[in-house]
Amino acid sequence: MLSQQAKSEIQQLMTKYPDARSAIMPALHLAQREVGWLPDDVIQEIGDLLGLSKTEVNGVATFYTMYARDQPGRHTIMFCADLPCALRGADEMLEHLEHKLGCRASQTSPDGKITLQEAECLGGCNHAPVMLIDGAEHAQDLTSEKIDEIIERLRNT
Amino acid sequence: MEHLILRDLDIPNLQDISVYEQHGGYDALRKAVKEMTPDQVTDVVKASGLRGRGGAGFPAGVKWSFLPKGVFPRYLVANADESEPGTFKDRQIMERNPHQFVEGIAIASYAIQCHNAFIYIRGEFPYAAQCLEKALADAEQRGYVGKNVLGSDYSLTITVHRGAGAYICGEETALLESLEGKLGQPRVKPPFPASVGLYNKPTVINNVETLCNVPVIIERGAEWYAKIGTPKSTGPKVFCLSGHVNRPGNYEAPFGSISFRDLIYDFGGGIRGGKKLKAILPAGASGPMLSPLANPAVMDVKLDFEALAPFGSLLGSASVIVLDEDTCVVWAAKKMVRFFEHESCGKCTPCREGTYWMSRVLERIDAGIGTLGDVDLVAGVATQMQGRTLCPLGDFSTSPVLGSVKIFREEYERHIKERGCWARK
Ligand SMILES: Cc1cc2nc3c(=O)[nH]c(=O)nc-3n(C[C@H](O)[C@H](O)[C@H](O)COP(=O)(O)O)c2cc1C
Ligand code: SF4
Ligand code: FES
Numbered sequence: 001m002l003s004q005q006a007k008s009e010i011q012q013l014m015t016k017y018p019d020a021r022s023a024i025m026p027a028l029h030l031a032q033r034e035v036g037w038l039p040d041d042v043i044q045e046i047g048d049l050l051g052l053s054k055t056e057v058n059g060v061a062t063f064y065t066m067y068a069r070d071q072p073g074r075h076t077i078m079f080c081a082d083l084p085c086a087l088r089g090a091d092e093m094l095e096h097l098e099h100k101l102g103c104r105a106s107q108t109s110p111d112g113k114i115t116l117q118e119a120e121c122l123g124g125c126n127h128a129p130v131m132l133i134d135g136a137e138h139a140q141d142l143t144s145e146k147i148d149e150i151i152e153r154l155r156n157t
Numbered sequence: 158m159e160h161l162i163l164r165d166l167d168i169p170n171l172q173d174i175s176v177y178e179q180h181g182g183y184d185a186l187r188k189a190v191k192e193m194t195p196d197q198v199t200d201v202v203k204a205s206g207l208r209g210r211g212g213a214g215f216p217a218g219v220k221w222s223f224l225p226k227g228v229f230p231r232y233l234v235a236n237a238d239e240s241e242p243g244t245f246k247d248r249q250i251m252e253r254n255p256h257q258f259v260e261g262i263a264i265a266s267y268a269i270q271c272h273n274a275f276i277y278i279r280g281e282f283p284y285a286a287q288c289l290e291k292a293l294a295d296a297e298q299r300g301y302v303g304k305n306v307l308g309s310d311y312s313l314t315i316t317v318h319r320g321a322g323a324y325i326c327g328e329e330t331a332l333l334e335s336l337e338g339k340l341g342q343p344r345v346k347p348p349f350p351a352s353v354g355l356y357n358k359p360t361v362i363n364n365v366e367t368l369c370n371v372p373v374i375i376e377r378g379a380e381w382y383a384k385i386g387t388p389k390s391t392g393p394k395v396f397c398l399s400g401h402v403n404r405p406g407n408y409e410a411p412f413g414s415i416s417f418r419d420l421i422y423d424f425g426g427g428i429r430g431g432k433k434l435k436a437i438l439p440a441g442a443s444g445p446m447l448s449p450l451a452n453p454a455v456m457d458v459k460l461d462f463e464a465l466a467p468f469g470s471l472l473g474s475a476s477v478i479v480l481d482e483d484t485c486v487v488w489a490a491k492k493m494v495r496f497f498e499h500e501s502c503g504k505c506t507p508c509r510e511g512t513y514w515m516s517r518v519l520e521r522i523d524a525g526i527g528t529l530g531d532v533d534l535v536a537g538v539a540t541q542m543q544g545r546t547l548c549p550l551g552d553f554s555t556s557p558v559l560g561s562v563k564i565f566r567e568e569y570e571r572h573i574k575e576r577g578c579w580a581r582k
Contacts, residue, residue, distance in 0.1 A: 016316055017316070018230075018273065018356055019337065019338070019356055021337060021338035021339075022318075022336060022337055022338045023338070024338040025318065025319065025320070025321055025335070025338065026318070026319065028321070029280075029319060029321065050338075059340060060338065060339070060340060063323065063340045063341060064280070064320070064321035064322045064323050064341070065321070065322030065323065066280045066281070066321040066322035067321055067322075078281070081492075082242040082442075082492065082496055083242055083243070083400075083438075083442065083478060083489055083492045083493055083496075084242055084243045084399040084400055084478050086492055087399075087400045087401055087478070087479075087480065087484065088400070088401075088405075119281070119322075120240065120242070120322075120324060120496055120499065120500065121240060121241070121242040121243065121244070121496075122281050123239055123240075123244065123245045123247075123248040123279075123281065123282060124245060124248075125242070125243050125244075125245055125397070125399035125400075125405065125478075126245055126397070126398070126399055126405040126406045126407065127405075128399070128405070132281055132283075135280065135281075135283060136283045137283070137284075138284065
C-alpha cells in the first residue's frame with residue numbers, strides 16, 4: 001500500500017506533464033523507492049490514480065528492467081556484464097561477487113539481503129568493472145577487496 | 158587546445174552555476190533571447206554545420222527547420238538515454254558540466270519556440286539526474302529558465318524524465334513512446350517526429366552532446382565554429398575510449414584531427430601491458446569491427462562522420478572499444494549479440510528471433526560444440542535480418558557477427574575444429 005504522501009506526490013507528478021499518463025514511470029520509481037518493489041496492490045493503486053487499467057500499468061512495469069515486480073532482497077546490485085567491462089575483468093569480478101553472495105545473477109543471497117542482477121553498460125566503461133547499487137550509486141574500478149567491503153556494508157544496513 | 162564541450166577538464170567546479178557564469182556561462186542564451194529572433198538562431202546553427210552527435214549525424218539546424226509552420230505546441234526532447242556499450246560522454250557532461258547542456262536546451266527551445274522541454278535520462282544515471290535537477294533549480298532561480306527567461310516574454314519549463322532500463326528507448330520514437338507512458342517500442346516512420354512527435358505534436362530530439370555545442374555556436378558565431386573540424390563534419394567531438402588501453406576515458410578533439418593511432422596511442426597511452434592491437438569497435442556494439450590486421454590504413458585515417466565508410470564501418474557516437482591480441486573475437490561477438498538479444502524490444506519478428514538465434518549459435522561456437530556449418534549459419538541469419546527490421550537496432554545487432562566473420566573467419570573455424578578457445582586457457 002502506498003502512503004498518503006506518495007499518492008499526493010503522484011498526483012503532483014501528473015500535473016507536470018501535458019498528458020497525465022506520462023507520470024507512470026516517475027510514479028513507478030516513486031512507489032518502488034517507498035515500498036522497495038512493486039507488488040500487485042501498488043500496481044493497482046497507481047492505475048487507479050492515473051486512470052489506467054492494472055494490465056496497462058503492469059505492462060509498463062515489466063517492460064523496463066529496473067522495476068521489480070518480484071520481491072528482491074533489501075539491496076539490489078546491478079552488475080555490468082557488457083564487453084567493455086568484460087575486457088577489463090568483469091567476468092572474474094562477477095564470479096567473485098557470486099561466490100561472496102552465495103547466489104548467481106538473477107537470484108537473491110541465501111540470507112535474503114542482496115539481489116544480484118546482470119546489467120547492460122552502465123556508462124562507466126572508463127572505470128570498469130562497474131556496478132550500480134540500489135539503483136542509486138555507481139561503484140566503479142571494482143576489485144575483489146572493494147567488492148568485499150561493499151557487501152559487508154550492505155549486509156549491515 | 159581549449160575544450161569546448163568537456164570544459165570541466167579545464168575549469169574546476171564548473172557544475173556550480175556561479176563558476177559557469179564567471180566563464181561566460183549563459184551569455185549565449187542572453188544573446189539569443191535578447192538580440193536574435195528564433196529563426197536567426199536556427200539559421201546560425203544551420204550555418205555552423207553542426208551535426209547530431211547521437212549516432213546518425215543529421216544536421217541539427219536543418220532538423221529544427223523541418224517543424225511545420227504555425228503548429229503549436231512544439232516540444233524539444235534531449236536524448237540522455239546513453240546506453241550504447243562503450244559510451245560514457247553524456248554522463249560526464251551531465252555530472253560535471255550540466256549548465257552548458259541546460260543552456261543548449263534553452264537556446265534550442267527558443268529557436269523552435271518550444272515552452273516545454275524534456276530531458277529523457279536513462280534510469281541507471283541517478284547521480285547525473287540529481288546534478289541536472291540541481292542545475293535546473295539554480296538556473297531557474299537566476300532567471301535562465303522558467304517564466305520570462307532573462308526578463309523577456311519567452312518562458313520555458315524543462316522537465317527531467319527518468320527511464321528505467323531499456324536500451325531501445327535511445328531510439329527517438331521509442332523514447333517518445335516511453336515519455337508518453339507507454340512501452341518503449343519504436344514507431345513506424347514516417348511520419349517523423351518533426352511533424353508527429355511527442356503527444357502527436359512537432360518535436361525535435363537531440364543528443365546531449367549536440368545541444369552542448371549550441372551555446373558555443375551562438376556565442377562565437379557560425380563562421381568561427383565551422384572552421385573547426387572538416388567542411389562536412391564541423392566542430393569538436395567527444396571520443397569515448399574503452400577496453401584494453403592504458404588510459405580509457407573521454408577525449409575531445411576536432412573532427413578530422415585525429416586518427417585511431419592518435420586516439421589509442423597518444424590519448425589512451427597505448428595498449429595495456431604493451432600488447433598488440435587486434436581489433437577496434439568504432440561505434441560501441443553497433444558498428445562493424447575494424448582491424449589493422451585486415452587493413453593497416455585504418456589506423457591513420459583522420460576520424461570524421463564519413464571517414465570509416467570506405468572501411469565498411471561507421472563512427473556512430475564515437476565509442477571506441479579496443480581489443481588486444483589476446484582477445485577472442487568469437488567471445489566478443491557473443492557478448493555483443495547477447496546485449497542486442499536482451500535489448501530487442503520484441504516488436505518485430507526478424508529482430509526478436511534473429512538475435513535469439515545468432516546468440517545461440519555463437520554460444521555454441523564459443524563453447525567448442527559448434528559445427529563448421531555454424532559460421533555460415535550465423536552469418537546467414539545476420540544477412541537475412543538486414544534491412545528487414547522496423548528500427549536500426551535489428552541492423553546494429555548484425556554488425557558484431559558480420560564484421561568479425563569477415564575479418565576473423567579463420568578464428569571461428571579454429572574454434573570449431575579445436576573444440577574451444579585457444580585464447581582463453
Ligand atoms: C537502438 C538505438 C539506440 C539509440 N540510442 C541513442 C542514445 O542513447 N542517445 C542518443 O542521443 N541517440 C540515440 N540513438 C539515436 C536517436 O534515435 C536519434 O537519432 C538522436 O537522438 C538524434 O539526436 P542528434 O541528431 O542530436 O544525434 C539511438 C538510435 C537507435 C536506433
Ligand atoms: S528492430 Fe528490434 S528493437 Fe527495433 S522495433 Fe524491431 S524488435 Fe524492436
Ligand atoms: S560496459 Fe560496463 S559500464 Fe560500460
